[in-house]
Amino acid sequence: MIETNETAKTGESLPLQQTLDSLPFNNDGLLPAIAQQHDSGRVLMMAWMNREALQETIATGRVCYYSRSRAKLWRKGETSNQVQRLIDLRLDCDGDTILLLVDQQGPACHTGRESCFYNAIRGDSVEVIEDPLIPPDQLYRR
Amino acid sequence: MIETNETAKTGESLPLQQTLDSLPFNNDGLLPAIAQQHDSGRVLMMAWMNREALQETIATGRVCYYSRSRAKLWRKGETSNQVQRLIDLRLDCDGDTILLLVDQQGPACHTGRESCFYNAIRGDSVEVIEDPLIPPDQLYRR
Numbered sequence: 001m002i003e004t005n006e007t008a009k010t011g012e013s014l015p016l017q018q019t020l021d022s023l024p025f026n027n028d029g030l031l032p033a034i035a036q037q038h039d040s041g042r043v044l045m046m047a048w049m050n051r052e053a054l055q056e057t058i059a060t061g062r063v064c065y066y067s068r069s070r071a072k073l074w075r076k077g078e079t080s081n082q083v084q085r086l087i088d089l090r091l092d093c094d095g096d097t098i099l100l101l102v103d104q105q106g107p108a109c110h111t112g113r114e115s116c117f118y119n120a121i122r123g124d125s126v127e128v129i130e131d132p133l134i135p136p137d138q139l140y141r142r
Numbered sequence: 143m144i145e146t147n148e149t150a151k152t153g154e155s156l157p158l159q160q161t162l163d164s165l166p167f168n169n170d171g172l173l174p175a176i177a178q179q180h181d182s183g184r185v186l187m188m189a190w191m192n193r194e195a196l197q198e199t200i201a202t203g204r205v206c207y208y209s210r211s212r213a214k215l216w217r218k219g220e221t222s223n224q225v226q227r228l229i230d231l232r233l234d235c236d237g238d239t240i241l242l243l244v245d246q247q248g249p250a251c252h253t254g255r256e257s258c259f260y261n262a263i264r265g266d267s268v269e270v271i272e273d274p275l276i277p278p279d280q281l282y283r284r
Contacts, residue, residue: 002261002268003169005260005261005268005270006253006278007253008270009270009273010270010271010272012268012269012270012275013264013267013268013269014267014268014269015266015268016263016265016266016267016268017266019268032188034185034188036148036178036183037257040183041178041182041183042183043176043178043185043241045234045235046174046176046234046239058263062153065210085206086252088263089261089262089263090259090260090262090263091259091261091262091263091268091279092187092188092254092258092259092261093252093258093260093261094190095261097188097259098256099185099259103207106270107195107225109235110146110234110235111149113235116234116235116236116239117233117234117239117241118147118232118235119144119147119232119233119235120230120232120233121158121200121231121232121233122155123158124157124158125146125155125157125158126144126155126156126157126158126161126233127153127154127155128147128150128152128153128154128155129152130152130187131151131152136148
């Protein structure tokens, strides 16, 4: 359904619920979701959403993923306080990837770093390019 | 192996080839790769890489994905001229997502739009928020 928008002009639209229902969720019922800090443009992390997580995120304005390891909804920050407030939600041309523009509270990464993408290719090495904002053992204390 | 970097300090590193060999490619041998324009910060697209595409991208400095629909390497721009020059390549904390900082030549999207993420949630609609830079039927003409 979302491919209809490929040839649409700016401002043209499709109905939300039917479009979401028709997205090409994978065999596990999931779509990848990229979280980007809305003002700095920094890409923070990538996680997964099922239909329910996507619905909740849009309805509440607080980002909810689906945790594949825990096999349940994962309201980002529920144990770490690393909440992501949703600023805007985008779908790509074929609807198989979600882009979340967020306002991230604290670091996004479980290591305490601002972004999960702190490993960079440098010659023949994979080098750490960022230190934690918060020691990871302090993220889960309250 | 890449999890070793979770507690490493800035500047510490792992050997490239062994790290790439140990990445958690999915059952199809793929990892998701996000392409971000290096200077504007715009997220352009998401596609997939196998081990070979990742190796070629690092070796040549030109982004090469794996096309799931065509089941072969996809050197971005080979038919469209929409080449992505690699500026930096990052891996996330658990090594299951790649972030490509690129210099995109022309639009990234097959619709002729700068980014694939041109569908935005607006109330009860999914609205097109961007027009093509180039009419899509001209992308493949030389």
